Amino acid sequence: MSAAETLRPDRARVAPLLGLRVDACTYLGAREGLPRILDLLARLGLRASFFCAMGPDRSGLAALRVFRVPGFLAKMLRTRAPSMYGWRTLLHGTLLPAPRIAERTGEVLRRAAAEGHEVGIHSWDHVRWQDRLDRLDARAVREDYERAIEAFEAAAGTRPRAAAAPAWLASSSSLLAAEELGLEHSSDVRGRCPFLPVIGGRALTVPQVPVTLPTLDELLGRGGLTAEGFRRQVLRSLELGRPNVLAVHAEAEGRAHLGTLEALLLEALAAGWEVVPLGEVLARVPRPLPRCPVERGTVPGRAGEVSLQGREVGEASADEA
Numbered sequence: 001m002s003a004a005e006t007l008r009p010d011r012a013r014v015a016p017l018l019g020l021r022v023d024a025c026t027y028l029g030a031r032e033g034l035p036r037i038l039d040l041l042a043r044l045g046l047r048a049s050f051f052c053a054m055g056p057d058r059s060g061l062a063a064l065r066v067f068r069v070p071g072f073l074a075k076m077l078r079t080r081a082p083s084m085y086g087w088r089t090l091l092h093g094t095l096l097p098a099p100r101i102a103e104r105t106g107e108v109l110r111r112a113a114a115e116g117h118e119v120g121i122h123s124w125d126h127v128r129w130q131d132r133l134d135r136l137d138a139r140a141v142r143e144d145y146e147r148a149i150e151a152f153e154a155a156a157g158t159r160p161r162a163a164a165a166p167a168w169l170a171s172s173s174s175l176l177a178a179e180e181l182g183l184e185h186s187s188d189v190r191g192r193c194p195f196l197p198v199i200g201g202r203a204l205t206v207p208q209v210p211v212t213l214p215t216l217d218e219l220l221g222r223g224g225l226t227a228e229g230f231r232r233q234v235l236r237s238l239e240l241g242r243p244n245v246l247a248v249h250a251e252a253e254g255r256a257h258l259g260t261l262e263a264l265l266l267e268a269l270a271a272g273w274e275v276v277p278l279g280e281v282l283a284r285v286p287r288p289l290p291r292c293p294v295e296r297g298t299v300p301g302r303a304g305e306v307s308l309q310g311r312e313v314g315e316a317s318a319d320e321a
């Protein structure tokens, strides 16, 4: 093993960091869940990363996935999605008009930033991204980012520096758009440690901070597991020697499962984990970051494919000359 390899963040020992990412995918999550999670983190004296969908909340269209994605209906019912999201949310964009999330959530975004959290975008049109990313051309993907950035600036009064892709779905177009638009980092995939994504032999400049831990809906979606079981499973999955990143949803952990999130954070803190925003995880892992392709695959409990951190590419690739 070379000296450089021993410094890689997935091999080197780093302080026990738990990056906390909060996604608000819907208007309901942004309006009701985010303030409660902000209250909780203020009480515990913690900072995290918040990523908010900006555009139309068309979650009602997402509910129609029951007809297209095998296993989706069973998962919806096991996770009690209708009670978690509320029937209103499931009708947004179908029988009810789709509210534009950013237009009504400026206050909560400004509050999060003022309280020292990292705030960023979680796409413009979450449902379209999740359902059709691979069918969108590069221009449409870039436009999604641009609209999200514009709406974020109007709502929050600052330019977002970070992003998180819906449903852990990235593509070459989305990774390149993030680079073109000058984001500082992004959390689009599931993986092991922060890395630079490689496309066509070239390492991009926008690092990925992947989610390393299972999510509540994935564990509930596998059936037989309770919110309490989720807490235990996450704590068991925390690995010393590498940063861990947990993603929670404003719709779930910010509402019905707020108590689970609080218990989980308290236990992690008691065990010596430092809870930080993703930008801080990235800042504190050793350099150089590994270079890895982004692939597609499955994670247990999640319907359909997600983007995954691939195996590290060797140091001496031809394009680096």
Ligand SMILES: [Zn+2]
Residues within 6 Å of the ligand: 023, 024, 025, 122, 126, 166, 167
């Ligand atoms: Zn989302």
